[in-house]
Amino acid sequence: MSRLDRDTRLLWSxxxxxxxxxxxxxxxxxxxxxxxxxxxxxxxxxxFFFGKGWHPTEGAFDLTPMLVASLATSTLAMAxxxxxxxxxxxxxxxxxxxxxxxxxxxxxVLLAGTPxxxxxxWGLTTIVPLILWLAPPGTSLIAGSLIxxxxxxPTVALTTDAALAALPQSHWAGAxxxxxSREATIINVILPSARASIFAGSILALARxxxxxxxxxxxxxxxxxxxxxLFDPVRTLTANIALEMAYATxxxxxxxxxxxxxxxxxxxxxxxxxxxxxxxxxxx
Amino acid sequence: xxxxxxAPPAAYLHVRDTLLRAAVWSATxxxxxxxxxxxxxxxxxxxxxxxxxxxxxxxxxxxRSGGIAPILVSTLVVVVVAIAVAAPLGLATAVxxxxxxxxxxxxxxxxxxxxxxxxxxxxxxxGLFGNAFFCIWLGLGFSIxxxxxxxxxxxLPILIRTAESGLRMVPNDWRFGAxxxxxSRAATLWQIxxxxxxxALLAGLMLGIGRAMAxxxxxxxxxxxxxxxxxxxxxxxxxxSVHIYxxxxxxxxxDQSAYASALVLIVLLIMINSxxxxxxxxxxxxxxxxx
Numbered sequence: 204m205s206r207l208d209r210d211t212r213l214l215w216s217x218x219x220x221x222x223x224x225x226x227x228x229x230x231x232x233x234x235x236x237x238x239x240x241x242x243x244x245x246x247x248x249x250x251f252f253f254g255k256g257w258h259p260t261e262g263a264f265d266l267t268p269m270l271v272a273s274l275a276t277s278t279l280a281m282a283x284x285x286x287x288x289x290x291x292x293x294x295x296x297x298x299x300x301x302x303x304x305x306x307x308x309x310x311x312v313l314l315a316g317t318p319x320x321x322x323x324x325w326g327l328t329t330i331v332p333l334i335l336w337l338a339p340p341g342t343s344l345i346a347g348s349l350i351x352x353x354x355x356x357p358t359v360a361l362t363t364d365a366a367l368a369a370l371p372q373s374h375w376a377g378a379x380x381x382x383x384s385r386e387a388t389i390i391n392v393i394l395p396s397a398r399a400s401i402f403a404g405s406i407l408a409l410a411r412x413x414x415x416x417x418x419x420x421x422x423x424x425x426x427x428x429x430x431x432x433l434f435d436p437v438r439t440l441t442a443n444i445a446l447e448m449a450y451a452t453x454x455x456x457x458x459x460x461x462x463x464x465x466x467x468x469x470x471x472x473x474x475x476x477x478x479x480x481x482x483x484x485x486x487x
Numbered sequence: 488x489x490x491x492x493x494a495p496p497a498a499y500l501h502v503r504d505t506l507l508r509a510a511v512w513s514a515t516x517x518x519x520x521x522x523x524x525x526x527x528x529x530x531x532x533x534x535x536x537x538x539x540x541x542x543x544x545x546x547x548x549x550x551r552s553g554g555i556a557p558i559l560v561s562t563l564v565v566v567v568v569a570i571a572v573a574a575p576l577g578l579a580t581a582v583x584x585x586x587x588x589x590x591x592x593x594x595x596x597x598x599x600x601x602x603x604x605x606x607x608x609x610x611x612x613x614g615l616f617g618n619a620f621f622c623i624w625l626g627l628g629f630s631i632x633x634x635x636x637x638x639x640x641x642x643l644p645i646l647i648r649t650a651e652s653g654l655r656m657v658p659n660d661w662r663f664g665a666x667x668x669x670x671s672r673a674a675t676l677w678q679i680x681x682x683x684x685x686x687a688l689l690a691g692l693m694l695g696i697g698r699a700m701a702x703x704x705x706x707x708x709x710x711x712x713x714x715x716x717x718x719x720x721x722x723x724x725x726x727x728s729v730h731i732y733x734x735x736x737x738x739x740x741x742d743q744s745a746y747a748s749a750l751v752l753i754v755l756l757i758m759i760n761s762x763x764x765x766x767x768x769x770x771x772x773x774x775x776x777x778x
């Protein structure tokens with residue numbers, strides 16, 4: 204076999220793999236759409252937002268309570284995770300003694316690698332009883348948000364940390380020449396320069412929280428309702444799919460695919476927004 | 488004389504600096520404390536249940552007693568299937584992206600976009616797709632094979648992106664040298680580029696294995712719940728993360744076994760990560776000696 208033959212064959216197999224890998228997305232979208240179609244065509248898209256409650260066996264498919272629950276748990280989680288994540292990165296870069304900072308970074312990386320089902324287990328056995336003591340039933344919107352924030356905090360911390368590492372040393376030299384304190388430098392120079400990355404990291408964290416299933420399934424109670432307080436049990440879109448997929452048939456099953464498609468759309472818009480904002484993004 | 492004093496009074500600045508410093512320290516301490524609490528619970532509640540027989544016997548009484556041997560086997564096989572499918576496909580796509588197509592060209596942007604979208608899809612949606620495509624359309628049913636293939640789709644973008652960046656880090660001089668020696672592109676790839684990028688490829692592989700092992704939501708409706716020892720790829724098998732979920736949610740009094748399984752899972756993940764770092768170091772040292 205000649206050299207050219209071998210190279211041509213290599214190129215062909217590489218191209219075939221690439222077509223397969225990028226065609227996978229098309230296949231996924233196609234299958235989700237095909238499975239969603241029966242419900243979308245029979246029930247109509249507006250029934251998913253303005254219907255009469257979620258009673259899938261009686262043909263009522265209102266996703267609004269689940270959508271509200273998903274948005275509420277994940278925005279709340281982001282609101283908690285962002286300050287802690289940014290503070291963690293600032294600490295690790297500018298405050299911690301060297302050894303201490305290394306240990307702390309190690310903690311953040313371990314936390315990032317902890318499977319969500321383990322965080323859910325821990326939340327269910329420690330955080331939920333604490334919240335139950337405050338206000339029953341314990342499994343609630345706030346429990347879901349707190350555990351989610353623990354899960355997504357490393358994403359914010361590592362993204363911010365990477366952005367801080369990429370800043371030129373001259374920022375500090377310039378600030379020192381102006382006689383600025385460490386805190387003044389952080390507030391006036393460092394954070395504004397890292398703003399795009401912090402924003403990207405936060406949006407990415409929000410997307411991860413929206414797409415997370417196990418944590419919210421385990422600690423937030425799974426009652427279909429629009430929450431009126433932080434201590435109400437709620438059911439998110441992801442938890443709803445996980446709970447009902449086991450026995451759903453017909454339009455009911457199809458409506459779960461509709462919610463999956465909606466969820467994927469929502470998460471993708473956020474992911475694209477994060478990428479477009481021009482900051483560094485760390486996959487954690 | 489015009490008033491040019493723009494700085495706030497020094498006392499205010501001092502208070503602000505102190506507050507920021509206090510906020511950073513207390514946030515960090517809180518995160519550290521929560522982590523210590525999590526670790527203490529995992530060790531305190533999990534370690535007591537773990538011994539040799541926990542790892543080598545079958546679960547009894549819905550997992551309250553007995554061990555996790557069939558669950559470990561199922562987890563291992565699911566992950567092996569996922570990696571065996573995703574790794575060759577991922578490596579080939581990465582080689583195409585890094586070595587063949589023009590950087591920033593239309594092909595690269597198109598493939599890159601679809602990979603980024605794929606990486607952003609929530610795992611439960613992968614579960615839906617896996618159930619509809621592998622279990623029902625391809626007729627694999629609830630099986631280890633269906634679960635493994637679903638996970639392969641999930642880890643594919645991670646494998647491709649890490650392999651691509653590994654290949655891009657190989658200096659161009661090596662490619663020029665190979666071309667000057669008259670090596671074919673295939674030989675350059677196998678003899679030079681892949682060995683040179685091996686640490687990065689391995690690290691990416693380990694990242695993918697870790698991600699696959701920690702996954703729950705995509706597996707519940709693809710590889711299923713059955714906790715018997717699987718006898719073939721077409722059997723349903725319960726992965727360890729699904730086991731933790733089931734024990735904690737559906738089995739009253741299963742918390743201790745759930746913590747023990749969680750501890751086993753985390754120790755496995757840490758071992759995989761350390762192995763990745765160790766292998767990467769060894770290969771890097773060997774490469775430096777070679778130069």
